Amino acid sequence: MGTTQLDSVPEPKYWHLKTVLTEALDSEFSVGEILPNERDLAARFGVARATLRQALEQLELEGRLQRRRGVGTTVAPPRVGVAVGTEQHAWPGAEGDAWQPVDCALQTPPAAVAAALETGADEPVHTVHRSRVSHGQRVATELLYIPAASVPGLTAIDAPSGTARTRAVLRELQHLALEGQDRAVELGSARADDAKELDRLPGAPVLVVTTRFFAQGRTAALSVATYRADTCRLTFGDSPGVEIHHDPERRAS
Amino acid sequence: MGTTQLDSVPEPKYWHLKTVLTEALDSEFSVGEILPNERDLAARFGVARATLRQALEQLELEGRLQRRRGVGTTVAPPRVGVAVGTEQHAWPGAEGDAWQPVDCALQTPPAAVAAALETGADEPVHTVHRSRVSHGQRVATELLYIPAASVPGLTAIDAPSGTARTRAVLRELQHLALEGQDRAVELGSARADDAKELDRLPGAPVLVVTTRFFAQGRTAALSVATYRADTCRLTFGDSPGVEIHHDPERRAS
DNA sequence: AAGTGGTCTAGACCACCAG
DNA sequence: TGGTGGTCTAGACCACTTT
Incomplete structure (x- = not known):
């Protein structure tokens, strides 16, 4: 031996x-x-x-x-910390929201979204498209699904679409009493349209943050946000976040 | 034309x-x-x-x-939701903690960790290694760094290492008053040792969750947890989390 | 037009697992 | 031992940006 x-x-x-x-x-x-x-x-x-x-x-x-x-x-520069946990218990579009409205349409959502919203499979919902800029760079894109039932005060002829319409929808949303929210983070790959917005190639790795907003005892809104995984570090505390990593060595025992 | x-x-x-x-x-x-x-x-x-x-x-x-x-x-089966946000404001090792201790050693941490802990670059800290099982599968591995100053009551000769030592360190930690914590999530690739534990090849995509625990006005402990990105969806609410995704279609505008 | 990264090919051999 | 996915090669062409 x-x-x-x-x-x-x-x-x-x-x-x-x-x-x-x-x-x-x-x-x-x-x-x-x-x-x-x-x-x-x-x-x-x-x-x-x-x-x-x-x-x-x-x-x-x-x-x-x-x-x-x-x-x-x-x-590449070090990853930028992007806060996703500070707006706890506030509706999207509330004061100090980091997102910028892009446009808005009334359309039937993907089946999985319809299921989470407990709307009919073919029932159209308000679909708000927003984007997020941090440190001068586009870091995320979001689709926000809002059933018509969540914005009952919305007048149909305000503005058919565009950012004006977006703002009207979000304004109405603030009238509901937010009862809680729920988040999940997972790895995904950018679809063609997301990739274009994020200035990446299709299939680029992204962090998908799904947020459910509860009001009136049901899911009143659902957000699916797509962050560039290469440049972003998602932070959940109220501080800017640690910058750990690039470890050279390791445990022994 | x-x-x-x-x-x-x-x-x-x-x-x-x-x-x-x-x-x-x-x-x-x-x-x-x-x-x-x-x-x-x-x-x-x-x-x-x-x-x-x-x-x-x-x-x-x-x-x-x-x-x-x-x-x-x-x-593959659908991703499993793994709660990382429910143990808010509790020390690692507290009642109901999802992690299982593996071993423990006193060693000098990577430079980035030492900086976050504000310890000297060559000062050894308690390094606790734990793993997490969910739905019968190993989903994550963790390194928990605890400066000696955070566990003053620890007797040096309790047990030199192993799970007994681990439990002693975590027990001492509970005596501190936890003042807050801080989390960040980012994409990484598994190092050789992590990969082995997670039953993946080196370089496999992982979600790295870094948590700072504050006590006595400083960072009293720091956890770096590595989750399998292919099988896990990290949830931050108190509910089991949504299962959205696999969208076939998309917005119009 | 030149130079870059992105895609694609048709092979080869290796490491691992099961029978 | 045979079959699987993982690694590697030496080329080719394409899409994009800059000069």
């Missing part, structure tokens, strides 16, 4: 590459700096371009890099 | 593939069912295996598929 037997577990090349690049980013590069192009980098490391790309993809996922077609790969 | 000019934007093959597969999953497959292998699927759709894999990767990211080397690709 004199065999060492610990040289097994050959680390994948792209994984090792990622480690090397991470260390290089930490020590030799500054935010905004452009990296050599993929073909050069691959040649420098002696791997195929696809292998290098596998490493770059992960680094982009972790928010360390930013890649733009036709331009190049740059070192 | 009579030109149609709307046939541009050639959709990538893998994107179209993903759409087709999604629809097939919704209509023709049930949870747990195994798909044909990648080589067969690629041939059936007339694409290279790498292209098919690009589509499968996204579907796995979205929690629709589960792939295991040596086994095959199966239809």
Whole structure:
């Protein structure tokens, strides 16, 4: 039994590459700096371009890099903290809301949304589209579903659509007594329209925040917000949030 | 001008593939069912295996598929809702805590953690390792950093390590008055050790939940929890959480 | 027009799991 | 041992941005 037997577990090349690049980013590069192009980098490391790309993809996922077609790969700034938990117990559109209305339409929602709202499958609901800007960058897009029953005072001919209509719907919403809310966060990939708004390619990783608003003993509104996962850190306290991460080492025991 | 000019934007093959597969999953497959292998699927759709894999990767990211080397690709069950917001204002290890202690050691934390705890860069802190099981599955792993100053009553010789030591540290923690806490969620990729615990490959997408616990006017403990992004939906309300998603259609304006 | 990242191919070999 | 998904290669072409 004199065999060492610990040289097994050959680390994948792209994984090792990622480690090397991470260390290089930490020590030799500054935010905004452009990296050599993929073909050069691959040649420098002696791997195929696809292998290098596998490493770059992960680094982009972790928010360390930013890649733009036709331009190049740059070192990303640290993720921005985006507060999603401070507006606790306030309706969307209330004072100090971080969202900007884009437009509004009356249409039949996806089946899953209709189920959560307990409306009929084909019953149209007010669908408000909003976007959120933070640190000068578009970080999220939202679809807010509001059943007609939640805004009974809305006059039908105020404005058919557009931001004026949006504001009218949100104004009416404030009249209800908000009884509570409910949030969930999960990983998703951007659909084509979301991607365009967020200046990403379709399929880009996003954090989907689903919020249910309760009033009158039922779900009075439902928000589905899509945040860029590469650039955002969602914070739930009232403070700006910690900036932990990029750990070099690890536990022992 | 009579030109149609709307046939541009050639959709990538893998994107179209993903759409087709999604629809097939919704209509023709049930949870747990195994798909044909990648080589067969690629041939059936007339694409290279790498292209098919690009589509499968996204579907796995979205929690629709589960792939295991040596086994095959199966239809994943809906994501499980994991409550991370109900233990508001309670120390880790308090009654009803969802986490199971694994072990514990006194060691110097990563630089970023030391900074958040305001301890010296080389000062060792109690590092508690815990794991979380939900619906019979390991869904998360956690490292909990507790400066010695937060557990002054801890006798040094109770137990050097192991779960006994872990329990002693957490017990001492309960004696402090918790003044508040702070949470952040971001996307990350699993390190080798986390991946092993979560039964995933290194680099798998994870949701990293960072929690700061405040007491005595400072950060008395810091938790970094790593959740499987493919199988988990983090819920922040007190209800089990909505199950929205898999939208077929979309707004009009 | 030149240069970048994004997509795609047709192969090869490896690590893992089951029979 | 045979079948699966995971890694890797060396090319090609495309879409996009900048010059």
